Amino acid sequence: xxxxxxxxxxxxxxxxxxxxxxxxxxxxxxxxxxxxxxxxxxxxxxxxxxxxxxxxxxxxxxxxxxxxxxxxxxxxxxxxxxxxxxxxxxxxxxxxxxxxxxxxxxxxxxxxxxxxxxxxxxxxxxxxxxxxxxxxxxxxxxxxxxxxxxxxxxxxxxxxxxxxxxxxxxxxxxxxxxxxxxxxxxxxxxxxxxxxxxxxxxxxxxxxxxxxxxxxxxxxxxxxxxx
Amino acid sequence: xxxxxxxxxxxxxxxxxxxxxxxxxxxxxxxxxxxxxxxxxxxxxxxxxxxxxxxxxxxxxxxxxxxxxxxxxxxxxxxxxxxxxxxxxxxxxxxxxxxxxxxxxxxxxxxxxxxxxxxxxxxxxxxxxxxxxxxxxxxxxxxxxxxxxxxxxxxxxxxxxxxxxxxxxxxxxxxxxxxxxxxxxxxxxxxxxxxxxxxxxxxxxxxxxxxxxxxxxxxxxxxxxxxxxxxxxxxxxxxxxxxxxxxxxxxxxxxxxxxxxxxxxxxxxxxxxxxxxxxxxxxxxxxxxxxxxxxxxxxxxxxxxxxxxxxxxxxxxxxxxxxxxxxxxxxxxxxxxxxx
Ligand code: SF4
Ligand code: FES
Ligand code: FES
Numbered sequence: 001x002x003x004x005x006x007x008x009x010x011x012x013x014x015x016x017x018x019x020x021x022x023x024x025x026x027x028x029x030x031x032x033x034x035x036x037x038x039x040x041x042x043x044x045x046x047x048x049x050x051x052x053x054x055x056x057x058x059x060x061x062x063x064x065x066x067x068x069x070x071x072x073x074x075x076x077x078x079x080x081x082x083x084x085x086x087x088x089x090x091x092x093x094x095x096x097x098x099x100x101x102x103x104x105x106x107x108x109x110x111x112x113x114x115x116x117x118x119x120x121x122x123x124x125x126x127x128x129x130x131x132x133x134x135x136x137x138x139x140x141x142x143x144x145x146x147x148x149x150x151x152x153x154x155x156x157x158x159x160x161x162x163x164x165x166x167x168x169x170x171x172x173x174x175x176x177x178x179x180x181x182x183x184x185x186x187x188x189x190x191x192x193x194x195x196x197x198x199x200x201x202x203x204x205x206x207x208x209x210x211x212x213x214x215x216x217x218x219x220x221x222x223x224x225x226x227x
Numbered sequence: 228x229x230x231x232x233x234x235x236x237x238x239x240x241x242x243x244x245x246x247x248x249x250x251x252x253x254x255x256x257x258x259x260x261x262x263x264x265x266x267x268x269x270x271x272x273x274x275x276x277x278x279x280x281x282x283x284x285x286x287x288x289x290x291x292x293x294x295x296x297x298x299x300x301x302x303x304x305x306x307x308x309x310x311x312x313x314x315x316x317x318x319x320x321x322x323x324x325x326x327x328x329x330x331x332x333x334x335x336x337x338x339x340x341x342x343x344x345x346x347x348x349x350x351x352x353x354x355x356x357x358x359x360x361x362x363x364x365x366x367x368x369x370x371x372x373x374x375x376x377x378x379x380x381x382x383x384x385x386x387x388x389x390x391x392x393x394x395x396x397x398x399x400x401x402x403x404x405x406x407x408x409x410x411x412x413x414x415x416x417x418x419x420x421x422x423x424x425x426x427x428x429x430x431x432x433x434x435x436x437x438x439x440x441x442x443x444x445x446x447x448x449x450x451x452x453x454x455x456x457x458x459x460x461x462x463x464x465x466x467x468x469x470x471x472x473x474x475x476x477x478x479x480x481x482x483x484x485x486x487x488x489x490x491x492x493x494x495x496x497x498x499x500x501x502x503x504x505x506x507x508x509x510x511x512x513x514x515x516x517x518x519x520x521x522x523x524x525x526x527x528x529x530x531x532x533x534x535x536x537x538x539x540x541x542x543x544x545x546x547x548x549x550x551x552x553x554x555x556x557x558x559x560x561x562x563x564x565x566x567x
Contacts, residue, residue, distance in 0.1 A: 146344065156336060
């Protein structure tokens with residue numbers, strides 16, 4: 001067992017527990033985006049930042065990947081944490097404003113403006129789909145490619161994967177590609193997933209740059225068969 | 228990222244070429260043997276298959292399975308395997324990545340991820356001459372980008388591409404470890420120092436004419452040279468310690484967990500060295516500058532044994548490259564490059 005302080009509270013958890021798991025267990029909320037209980041933590045989005053240590057040595061770490069240590073002092077909602085968290089959300093909004101998950105995060109954390117150049121990325125490289133595909137579907141059909149600016153996710157050589165079973169798990173878990181089921185014009189996308197009754201990806205060309213690794217796509221097949 | 232190449236684009240490296248004159252090789256370049264990437268015959272020769280080559284005996288290139296076998300059970304070996312494939316074929320043929328994923332525990336996704344992550348790997352066949360223009364900090368501020376632009380203009384391709392005649396592949400790199408000579412351009416292991424856009428045309432012409440590497444076989448000359456660190460330009464000569472009656476060249480070396488000094492004879496053509504520690508034969512050691520502590524490592528592989536080469540600036544112009552493998556006598560002296 002490891003003893004540490006969580007927002008001033010002396011707590012004890014099993015060794016190997018991450019700060020995020022411990023905080024959630026003791027009822028301190030920490031927002032996450034690239035974290036999923038069923039998948040291994042990856043630490044890509046930095047939304048789950050918390051402050052550890054004291055004085056000048058205090059630093060921000062991602063709680064989903066940081067394991068608790070004996071005597072650690074953790075603050076999950078200090079001023080510094082809130083500021084960093086808001087900045088992360090603002091940046092996410094700048095790159096992918098059409099995601100309902102990101103819109104919800106912004107509203108929940110009172111982020112009212114976005115000061116950066118607006119982009120409409122269809123992927124934020126959170127890696128959820130990659131882990132989903134590997135860890136839950138045991139397929140390893142998609143993965144990260146290249147690096148830096150050119151980093152992307154997809155199948156090797158961008159061709160149909162032999163491993164892919166068309167389970168759709170990647171699309172299910174993706175926080176960015178809800179555009180597929182919301183609206184085709186990113187600038188005007190207001191999430192209304194529930195009000196949407198038809199699948200917009202029928203108009204194929206408009207979805208050229210959407211995330212869809214399935215070939216053939218399940219949705220497209222259903223629509224085709226209805227024609 | 229292109230699709231998997233079609234049948235005719237596949238390397239012919241693995242199949243035995245039976246008759247002289249029969250087509251073979253990648254894009255018209257001989258790649259019949261496992262020395263293909265660095266073979267000096269190949270670099271000079273026009274022909275599809277080079278028959279007079281003495282390395283020819285070993286022309287049957289190892290398949291992926293054979294390369295992978297060597298690394299079996301060693302975790303994290305995917306990069307070494309990819310390096311070896313690249314050294315053998317000059318690039319990473321897509322279907323070999325697939326074979327590799329089948330022969331090892333790595334999935335195609337992992338293999339492909341690593342192959343696209345590192346800049347030194349190429350998924351496309353490279354041209355006969357690889358031109359690397361340095362855009363590292365030192366070369367950048369001295370005008371590297373203008374040099375790169377000029378190469379792009381003259382060759383009609385962009386960085387990362389290969390000319391239609393499969394002659395040149397242009398790439399930009401971040402530091403070639405010879406900052407003191409910047410802006411640096413390396414063409415097939417030849418260093419061109421202080422390049423400016425006006426010199427670009429000559430470099431291309433010189434390359435087309437054939438860069439003469441003065442290699443040690445056939446190069447019986449023995450004369451003393453004075454060298455300095457390619458990174459900080461500090462002289463590496465140690466007048467207080469003579470070898471062969473001349474001031475020795477002192478560097479720091481490291482292999483495994485051992486670090487110490489190494490003194491080499493400054494006589495070009497002499498292999499006398501003294502070292503703080505005994506270096507086991509055939510080990511590849513890392514050389515460092517004792518002054519700026521930068522690693523001395525060239526982008527060039529030893530023509531004899533494929534180990535990385537160690538570059539040093541020769542006073543009076545030029546670069547000397549020596550093999551980093553103990554006991555290997557591969558080295559070359561590049562006076563010409565400097566006089567462009
Ligand atoms: S496709 Fe979606 S789930 Fe996958 S990394 Fe990009 S944003 Fe995340
Ligand atoms: S949830 Fe921890 S970094 Fe994304
Ligand atoms: S920056 Fe060009 S060689 Fe170091």
